[in-house]
Amino acid sequence: MTVVGIVAEYNPFHAGHAHHVRETRRRLGGCAVVAVMSGNFVQRGDCAVLDKWTRARAALEGGVDLVLELPTVWAVSSAEGFARGAVGLLEATGVVGHISFGSERDDVDGLQKVAACLDSTAYQAMLRRFLDQGLSFAVCRQAAVRELLGEEPAGLLSQPNGNLGVEYLRALSVLGSSIRPMTVLRAGAGHDEGGHPQYPSASWLRERMLADGAGSDDLASLSFGERAALARLRAMTLEDFRALPDGNGGLTDRLYQAVRRGRTLEEVYALAKTKRYAHARIRRMALWGALGLREADRPGRPPYLRVLGANERGREVLREMRDKAALPVIAKPAHGRGMPLLELEARCTDFYQLCRRGPGPCGIEWTSSPVMLQRAGRSCHPCK
Numbered sequence: 001m002t003v004v005g006i007v008a009e010y011n012p013f014h015a016g017h018a019h020h021v022r023e024t025r026r027r028l029g030g031c032a033v034v035a036v037m038s039g040n041f042v043q044r045g046d047c048a049v050l051d052k053w054t055r056a057r058a059a060l061e062g063g064v065d066l067v068l069e070l071p072t073v074w075a076v077s078s079a080e081g082f083a084r085g086a087v088g089l090l091e092a093t094g095v096v097g098h099i100s101f102g103s104e105r106d107d108v109d110g111l112q113k114v115a116a117c118l119d120s121t122a123y124q125a126m127l128r129r130f131l132d133q134g135l136s137f138a139v140c141r142q143a144a145v146r147e148l149l150g151e152e153p154a155g156l157l158s159q160p161n162g163n164l165g166v167e168y169l170r171a172l173s174v175l176g177s178s179i180r181p182m183t184v185l186r187a188g189a190g191h192d193e194g195g196h197p198q199y200p201s202a203s204w205l206r207e208r209m210l211a212d213g214a215g216s217d218d219l220a221s222l223s224f225g226e227r228a229a230l231a232r233l234r235a236m237t238l239e240d241f242r243a244l245p246d247g248n249g250g251l252t253d254r255l256y257q258a259v260r261r262g263r264t265l266e267e268v269y270a271l272a273k274t275k276r277y278a279h280a281r282i283r284r285m286a287l288w289g290a291l292g293l294r295e296a297d298r299p300g301r302p303p304y305l306r307v308l309g310a311n312e313r314g315r316e317v318l319r320e321m322r323d324k325a326a327l328p329v330i331a332k333p334a335h336g337r338g339m340p341l342l343e344l345e346a347r348c349t350d351f352y353q354l355c356r357r358g359p360g361p362c363g364i365e366w367t368s369s370p371v372m373l374q375r376a377g378r379s380c381h382p383c384k
Contacts (some may be wrong), residue, residue, distance in 0.1 A: 002031040003317060004098040005090035006064070007083070007181070008036045009170065011048045011206065012060035016187055016199040021063035023184045024100040027376045032313050034066045034096055035059055037084045038075035039345065040220075041291070042354040043082055043281025047220040047355045049206045054218065056309035058336065066314030067371075068093075069306040071341055072291065073298040073349045076284050078246055081298075083167035084174065087299050094324030095317060101168055103183040104159040111183070114153050115169035117145055136276050161186055165267055166246035194374075217358025222287070225355035226265055233259045233268070236289055244285050245295040246339075251277050291348050303341055307331040309371035333366045350366045 004024055010017060021033055034237060037059065039052045048055060056067040074085025088098045103111070117123050118141070126147050130140035138157075143208035156162040165183065172179055187199045210221060222229060236259070241252040255272045264269035265286065272282045281322035288294075305327050321329055328335075336342035355358035 001095075001316065001320070002097060003093075003095045004028055004031045004100050004182075005068070005093075005096040005314075006033060006035045006100055007037075007090075007164075007255065008035055008059075008215055009042050009048065009202070010035070010055045010059050011038070011042050011202055012050055013055060013062050014200065014202060014205055017059070018062040018199075019187045019199065020100070020102050020184050024028075024182070025063070026096060027182070027184075028100075029208055029244070031098070032317050033063065034093065034317060035064045035092070036068050036070050036089045036315075036379050037308065039072055040349055041072050041287065043076060043079075043284070044280055045076060045285075045287045046222045047225075047352055049209055049219055049221065051218070051220065051352070053368050053371055057373075060309050060311050060314075060371060060373050066310045066317050067308040069308050069345075071302065071306070071345055073293060073341070073344075074302070076287055077166055077298075078281070078284075079137055079167045080170070080247055081246070083164060083173045084268075085302055086241040087168055087171035087177070087179075088173065089305060090179060092302065092305060092326040093174050093317075094315055094326055095320050097329050098180050098182055099168060099172070099361045100182050101165050102161045102183055102186045103165050104161055104186055105156065106183050107110070107156070108181055108183055108187045110153055111165045111169055111181075113149060114145060115166045115173065117148055118166065119170060120148075122148060134276055136278055138278060146353070153349065163346070217356060220305070220352060220356045221263065222290075222355055224357055225359075228351070228354045229265060229270075230259075230262075232290045232292065233286060240294075241289065243294040244288050244297070245293075245298060246281060246321055247285055251282075255282065255289075259289075282305055291351055293344070293348075295340075297344060298342065303327065304336070304339060305329045306336070306342070306345075307370045311373040311374070316370075331370055333369065337366070 025031055025033060040048055042048050052069060059067050068089055070086050070089065074081055090099060123144055126144035127140055127197045130143045144156050145157060169181060209219060238256050241256040244252060258268045260273035261360050268286060269282050271280060273279055305325060307330065330336045349365045350362040
């Protein structure tokens with residue numbers, strides 16, 4: 001059976017995601033689709049608008065066959081960390097032969113050239129030249145690639161999907177993986193753009209859901225748990241901030257001072273931001289602090305494969321993984337007890353419960369079974 005991997009947040013799952021799955025399956029001839037999906041927290045440094053089991057169900061009903069969780073320590077990371085965690089999980093399944101990702105330009109060869117450039121010594125020297133000018137990392141990276149490869153390849157890094165695609169390719173290279181990449185041209189509204197009659201963006205949908213869903217206690221946002229987040233951040237010492245990932249002395253010290261002065265999370269972000277430090281990077285660091293996470297909590301590679309949901313074909317993939325997976329497969333929550341990273345994930349989920357419009361109880365990490373569908377749109381009893 002041909003198995004293809006997709007890395008996604010599905011925050012929320014929408015028509016553009018369904019198009020990606022359909023087009024991938026059409027081009028590979030009825031393959032099984034395995035999605036590595038962020039859990040309850042996402043890369044922009046916020047809560048997912050719906051919990052991971054609800055989003056896994058939507059993905060299965062939208063054409064995905066098996067949903068595996070990308071743990072928070074990689075889900076809330078830079079593009080490089082996000083990609084390396086997710087691709088590491090796909091590689092560890094032992095059954096995924098392709099990775100399919102959306103792209104603003106259907107140009108795998110161009111992305112491969114940029115990925116190779118970013119791993120070259122010439123790039124490192126050129127990058128340092130631009131960083132010394134005090135510019136942001138993203139600006140410096142694109143400028144260095146422009147100097148080495150030209151305007152058109154460098155332009156791929158200005159596109160959100162292209163940027164992630166490059167990091168998926170770099171991760172495949174680091175792992176020495178035989179997984180073959182393919183791209184699907186993005187349909188409809190661009191990343192963080194507005195509505196579209198057929199394919200609106202996820203950000204537009206989140207805004208509408210949070211604005212219109214006043215009666216829904218299932219919706220989540222870090223803004224709903226702002227007091228809890230600020231309380232945790234204010235309890236941190238300067239040394240605690242310096243233990244956060246993806247930081248340096250200048251940024252962690254600025255964030256520490258911003259937390260002492262800011263009365264809201266948005267004020268904290270604004271006080272910490274400079275032209276050198278991207279807003280998303282600051283949001284991620286603040287979220288790590290609020291969740292009580294540290295750089296040392298992120299292992300070199302994922303230690304398990306956590307099942308969030310599957311349909312009949314997905315369960316066939318799981319049966320194949322029993323013999324081929326390089327990591328333990330966790331389907332029953334109790335089987336994850338005692339695993340440090342999964343215990344940490346449970347604490348993150350407890351905090352997520354405070355970020356729902358209607359706060360929920362602790363402990364649901366251990367009582368929520370994977371979503372199991374008989375076929376698209378039809379549920380069966382969950383795993384026990």
